[in-house]
Amino acid sequence: MTTAPHDQQAPAGHAFSVDPASAANRDRLLAAVEEIAGELEAEAEACEAAGKLTDRALELLRGTGIGWGLVSAELGGLDMYPGDVFPVLERISRIDGSIGWIATIVASSGPLLAYLEPSVAKSLLADGLPIFAASGAPSGRAVPVEGGYRFSGSYSYSSGGLHADWVFCGGMVYDGDQPVPGPPLSFLVPSSAVTHKGNWDTLGLRGTGSVDFTVTDEFVPAERVITMFGDPVSGGPSAGGGAFLLIHLMHLGFASGITRRLLDEVAAHANRPSSRPGATRPADNPAFRTEYAEHDLAARAARAMITSTLADIDTTLSRGERPSRRQISLLYGANVHIHNTAREIASWAFTKGGGTALRAGTLQRLVRDAYSGGQHFLVDRAHLTDIGHELLGAPPEMQWAGPFFAAQS
Numbered sequence: 001m002t003t004a005p006h007d008q009q010a011p012a013g014h015a016f017s018v019d020p021a022s023a024a025n026r027d028r029l030l031a032a033v034e035e036i037a038g039e040l041e042a043e044a045e046a047c048e049a050a051g052k053l054t055d056r057a058l059e060l061l062r063g064t065g066i067g068w069g070l071v072s073a074e075l076g077g078l079d080m081y082p083g084d085v086f087p088v089l090e091r092i093s094r095i096d097g098s099i100g101w102i103a104t105i106v107a108s109s110g111p112l113l114a115y116l117e118p119s120v121a122k123s124l125l126a127d128g129l130p131i132f133a134a135s136g137a138p139s140g141r142a143v144p145v146e147g148g149y150r151f152s153g154s155y156s157y158s159s160g161g162l163h164a165d166w167v168f169c170g171g172m173v174y175d176g177d178q179p180v181p182g183p184p185l186s187f188l189v190p191s192s193a194v195t196h197k198g199n200w201d202t203l204g205l206r207g208t209g210s211v212d213f214t215v216t217d218e219f220v221p222a223e224r225v226i227t228m229f230g231d232p233v234s235g236g237p238s239a240g241g242g243a244f245l246l247i248h249l250m251h252l253g254f255a256s257g258i259t260r261r262l263l264d265e266v267a268a269h270a271n272r273p274s275s276r277p278g279a280t281r282p283a284d285n286p287a288f289r290t291e292y293a294e295h296d297l298a299a300r301a302a303r304a305m306i307t308s309t310l311a312d313i314d315t316t317l318s319r320g321e322r323p324s325r326r327q328i329s330l331l332y333g334a335n336v337h338i339h340n341t342a343r344e345i346a347s348w349a350f351t352k353g354g355g356t357a358l359r360a361g362t363l364q365r366l367v368r369d370a371y372s373g374g375q376h377f378l379v380d381r382a383h384l385t386d387i388g389h390e391l392l393g394a395p396p397e398m399q400w401a402g403p404f405f406a407a408q409s
Contacts, residue, residue, distance in 0.1 A: 047207030070110030089253025097369030098207030104250035114235025138184035140171025162209030204368030
């Protein structure tokens with residue numbers, strides 16, 4: 001058997017696109033990421049130490065143009081389809097977990113702007129593309145006043161919060177001590193109104209700055225209040241999937257990218273000559289090669305489910321339709337599956353990495369980041385119960401409403 005250098009390119013599988021312009025933008029963004037990949041990776045340790053991205057890392061990230069990928073053409077964006085944005089987010093996450101996580105936050109601007117009236121969205125773009133953080137938990141309290149609301153709330157895990165210009169805060173409208181019946185709303189407040197907590201002491205994803213925060217008695221005009229899991233009011237093809245599609249896309253890019261990078265690092269470790277006299281490399285061990293093959297193929301299979309599911313959704317969006325219940329269920333399944341795969345590979349990588357994985361460094365950071373990303377509620381294995389309900393034939397009144405599968409009236 002002949003050998004070849006380890007594959008340093010992303011696995012094949014992003015050739016499909018329903019739109020030539022979207023595909024061209026995908027390839028252009030991927031090329032932009034490749035140009036700065038080395039410089040961006042050089043910032044990874046400093047980002048972790050700082051508890052947020054360095055100014056240089058954020059500058060490089062924004063310079064790739066990923067933030068404009070899902071922004072509508074009406075607002076000056078690239079109007080890309082989710083399936084074409086995925087490999088870009090995946091490639092950035094392959095560089096570093098925290099940087100990749102923040103890339104997904106930067107990329108969320110377009111779909112979130114689509115929930116605002118175009119005039120409001122354009123006003124927010126006056127000084128450039130903003131970065132939005134969000135906390136969907138409806139723990140905030142809003143009291144109606146002339147022109148809007150007085151809003152207060154306390155939240156855990158403002159994903160990427162230390163990088164944000166604006167924050168969407170979930171909450172309910174109150175009449176006295178009682179919440180007004182209706183769906184939870186999201187109140188958009190400027191970062192200047194947010195008090196961040198210095199409590200980002202986590203196992204991994206330390207560079208994301210996803211701290212707890214509070215907002216106290218902030219006036220929020222009515223035009224900056226949205227129903228996060230309702231229908232967007234404007235936007236390009238990606239907006240048709242709503243916030244639910246956006247949130248899944250963000251996690252899929254992160255998980256697939258970090259899974260492939262874990263395999264890259266284990267392969268590099270396995271091919272290094274041993275420092276012990278007479279010892280062989282792990283790559284020379286048939287049992288190790290078998291295990292590596294099993295994990296690599298599992299990662300490729302999980303990625304294939306992602307790309308096929310997104311391709312199907314892109315086709316639906318190109319017809320001006322919303323994704324079906326089955327498509328959303330499979331999207332959920334793809335997300336749970338890739339995170340399960342990432343956790344399994346991270347555990348194996350830590351074991352096979354020996355002392356290298358034990359000490360501070362790239363491999364250890366990747367393991368910690370993979371475990372940490374898998375802690376998100378969206379990708380909990382508990383959702384397999386509802387996914388199984390869909391696959392076995394759930395009644396038609398059952399629908400996905402945000403992260404929950406429930407009967408809808």
